[in-house]
Amino acid sequence: MILTHAHLDHCGYLPKLVREGFRGDIFCSAATADLAEIIMMDSAKIQENDAEFANRHGFSKHTPALPLYGRHDAERAIGQLRPVGFGKPVDLGHGAAATFRYAGHILGAATVEVRWGGKTVVFSGDLGRYDDPITPDPEPIANADYLLLESTYGDRHHDPVAPAEALRSVIERTTARGGTVIIPAFAVGRAQELLYLLSKLKGDGALPLTLVYLDSPMATDPRSCSVATAPTTSCRRRFAAPRAPSRPTRATSRSPRPSATTACPR
Numbered sequence: 001m002i003l004t005h006a007h008l009d010h011c012g013y014l015p016k017l018v019r020e021g022f023r024g025d026i027f028c029s030a031a032t033a034d035l036a037e038i039i040m041m042d043s044a045k046i047q048e049n050d051a052e053f054a055n056r057h058g059f060s061k062h063t064p065a066l067p068l069y070g071r072h073d074a075e076r077a078i079g080q081l082r083p084v085g086f087g088k089p090v091d092l093g094h095g096a097a098a099t100f101r102y103a104g105h106i107l108g109a110a111t112v113e114v115r116w117g118g119k120t121v122v123f124s125g126d127l128g129r130y131d132d133p134i135t136p137d138p139e140p141i142a143n144a145d146y147l148l149l150e151s152t153y154g155d156r157h158h159d160p161v162a163p164a165e166a167l168r169s170v171i172e173r174t175t176a177r178g179g180t181v182i183i184p185a186f187a188v189g190r191a192q193e194l195l196y197l198l199s200k201l202k203g204d205g206a207l208p209l210t211l212v213y214l215d216s217p218m219a220t221d222p223r224s225c226s227v228a229t230a231p232t233t234s235c236r237r238r239f240a241a242p243r244a245p246s247r248p249t250r251a252t253s254r255s256p257r258p259s260a261t262t263a264c265p266r
Contacts, residue, residue: 002098003028003081004125005109006035007188012043015073018080027090029100030083031108035188037078042218044074086110101139104128106189111141121146129158134196164197168206175210187218 003011003026014026014036028036047067054065084090089097096116103109105128112123122144130137141147159166174181185191195214201207214220 001026002092002112002114002123003032003036004103004112004123005106006032006039007106007126007186008039008043010125011036011040014077015040015044015069018077019069019073022080024080025082026077026080027082027084027092027098029086029108029110032110033078033081033083033108035106035108036081038218038221039188040074040077041071044069044071089115092116101141102136104130104132104135104138107135109135111138113141113144119145122148124149126150126152132193133163133200134193163193164201167194167197168201171207171210175207187216191216191219 001014001017001022001024003014005011006028011032044067048070051065051067054060054062084098084100086100086102089099092098092114094116096114099113099115100110101113103111103125105126109125109128111125111127114121114123120143122141124147127138127150128135171181183194185194191214195212198207198212202210
């Protein structure tokens, strides 16, 4: 199996497949492996908690209500991840080889070129934008016999305004009238990009009186920070006891009270 990146809509069913008997290798980049560990374990915990809640309140048609998968299944799926490097063909067996290339989008995301039986098939996965502040540009694909391309924004033109400038404009306009800015954002990828842009704006002298709060146990997980700074291949390490949720962090400000709050929920 090949995993292009770690977002839940791509890796979230892997523990269920393993629970149902899948025992094969799961090839992905090193950063994807580390992020997938965090995301799958979190998803398994939610599955178990939802089942326990349904049984306690008796609203499920199933008796008992069971999780789609549990933390043990997620651990087994993590144990089957096989991190690989970018730009080098990986032997998949049966004469097939896969090459991972940078796709932008989030840390570790890849397009995958599969050569098999004299044909080349390219899977785009989810593609990022060019000139993203924290991820590399998507690498071009030279050729392919078949291309499977995601097309969520295939019929749209992105706003040419720089994201940092758009963010600054909204926050300054809102705080000028005494308002609060709340930003719902994905805990993996978008939350880190927002923090980077806000940090850059503050470093450039903008938003001096604005406090920033990040409210997300996953986005503030120390492991997420370590993945962002130095991806490793430690996805198969022994599982430690679950960490307590981190407290929301507050950015340094010269203001005695917040004039705006930026919240990035899970």
